[in-house]
Amino acid sequence: MKQKKTLMLFRLGLLLPMWRLVVLMVLVSLVFGAVPLEAKNLKVKVVKACEECRLPAAPGRCQSSKKHWDKAATWVPGKNIRIHAVSIPEQSEVAIYADIEVTTDEVMYSPIGHIFRLKYAGPGILRDPPCESSFLGSNVTTTNIVFPAGYWIRIKGGTPIYVHMDVINWSPFEIYPMTQDVYIYYTEVR
Secondary structure, three states, X not given: OHHHHHHHHHHHHHHOOHHHHXXXXXXXXXXXXXXXXXXXXXXXXXXXXXXXXXEOOOOOOOOOEEEXXXXXXXXXXXXXXXXXXXXXXXXXXOOEEEEEEXXXXXXXXXXXXXXXXXXXEEOOOOOOOOOOOOOOOOOOOOOEEEOOOOOOEEEOOOOOEEEEEEEEEOOOXXXXXXXXXXXXXXXXXX
8 A cells, every 4th residue: 555655656746847846845854854944054163173282103112102182172152053963084194092072071081061072093003023902994983973853962152162182192103283173063043
């Protein structure tokens, strides 16, 4: 029975002029929530974290250097916003581990104000003989979060949004600058 209805609707769609079909599809998507109205004025803020940060080279074979930056970047939206998505792309071509957090709290690893956290490691370094602790390839938790239609994180205008970073460098190269881009997709609200 369901297949007959689908086939009948398909044939009806072929008989209708194209503009009527488009209007029908838009109306159906609005009724069933396929087009989230709240994100029609979507904006993106690219936050540059650690533009002046220096990550020292590993001091020796099978060793690493570590750095922690609370408030590696700060963005203060002037109006109330709804965050619909956050994306933090992997940006390293040497062997590092990065733990990056987007939050409204002034320090990392706090459950208060948490928006998104990402970890990645890679690409790996092959050593001969191997080091006691090493890795190969990428170990990405996820590089983005997108909230379903009708869901978002609301931030009051004037509230700082921070990017915090913990980074470990296994490579023999200093990384300067240790810049990390963070994309925040949002809409402004009253």
